[in-house]
Amino acid sequence: MRFQNAAKDARAVVYAGIQADPLVARVATLLAGATVAERWLARAAMNGERTDPAAWHRIFPTLFGENVATELRARADQILDASLAVANRGEAARSSYRGAVVEELTARLLATGATIGAPVRRERRVLFDGVPAEIHPYDVTVESTTRPEVYDCKWGARGINADVLNQLDDARAHAAEEDLGLDVAIVVFDARRSCQIRLDRATANRAGTRLVALEDLDGLTGARA
Numbered sequence: 001m002r003f004q005n006a007a008k009d010a011r012a013v014v015y016a017g018i019q020a021d022p023l024v025a026r027v028a029t030l031l032a033g034a035t036v037a038e039r040w041l042a043r044a045a046m047n048g049e050r051t052d053p054a055a056w057h058r059i060f061p062t063l064f065g066e067n068v069a070t071e072l073r074a075r076a077d078q079i080l081d082a083s084l085a086v087a088n089r090g091e092a093a094r095s096s097y098r099g100a101v102v103e104e105l106t107a108r109l110l111a112t113g114a115t116i117g118a119p120v121r122r123e124r125r126v127l128f129d130g131v132p133a134e135i136h137p138y139d140v141t142v143e144s145t146t147r148p149e150v151y152d153c154k155w156g157a158r159g160i161n162a163d164v165l166n167q168l169d170d171a172r173a174h175a176a177e178e179d180l181g182l183d184v185a186i187v188v189f190d191a192r193r194s195c196q197i198r199l200d201r202a203t204a205n206r207a208g209t210r211l212v213a214l215e216d217l218d219g220l221t222g223a224r225a
Contacts, residue, residue, distance in 0.1 A: 001126060001180055001182070003125070005124060015100070023085055024100045024104050027085075027086060027104075029108070030078055031105050038079050042079050042080075043190070046083045046097075046101070048088075048094055056080055106139070106140050106220065107120050109217060118142050118148075119143050120140065120142050121140070123137045124138055125137045128178065129178075134167055139151055139152055148182055149183040149184070149185070150183075151187050152168060153189075154188045159188065161202075162203060169205045169208060169209060172208045185211070186212070187212040187217075187220075188212070188213055191214060191215070192213035192214070195213050
């Protein structure tokens with residue numbers, strides 16, 4: 001098994017520009033140290049349904065109420081401001097920005113707990129001898145020589161589909177054929193319950209695929225062998 005950079009087709013070139021936008025790094029930096037409640041705020045605001053900060057202050061009183069410490073309110077306002085900047089990118093670009101944020105956040109959290117010397121990389125393909133390469137790369141990889149990991153990242157539960165689950169399971173199975181343990185997971189910036197409902201309806205084999213929902217993101221920072 002080996003890793004390879006994804007091909008630079010037209011889509012990849014355009015998406016690379018979005019990934020490189022400082023706004024993506026700004027949001028991911030804030031969310032990496034955020035609480036679950038702050039991440040829920042970010043998800044709601046990035047959906048673009050409301051752009052008035054005062055409305056979000058009323059919706060999230062536990063983050064903006066009068067009894068909340070000044071420094072905590074200030075942090076929540078930073079997250080809200082950055083999230084609304086994503087929402088204001090417009091309908092055509094918003095989904096790509098949100099996806100890039102989830103990928104960047106996942107990579108940052110994984111880098112915190114990754115094995116020393118195991119690089120965390122983006123947009124990589126996994127190749128196996130005698131097996132046709134997958135067209136689509138994995139969003140984030142932890143390229144350990146002892147226990148590599150691959151992650152597919154989604155903004156919402158609706159992004160979970162048979163193609164994603166089959167690709168992850170196929171990679172795990174092919175690695176096992178080479179006597180190598182490969183951890184596969186799908187990271188979804190959405191409620192675990194919503195993700196689980198979607199998974200329960202899926203017919204693809206997912207027994208070996210780990211789900212990391214919004215509530216579980218801090219688990220990505222745990223040290224791995």
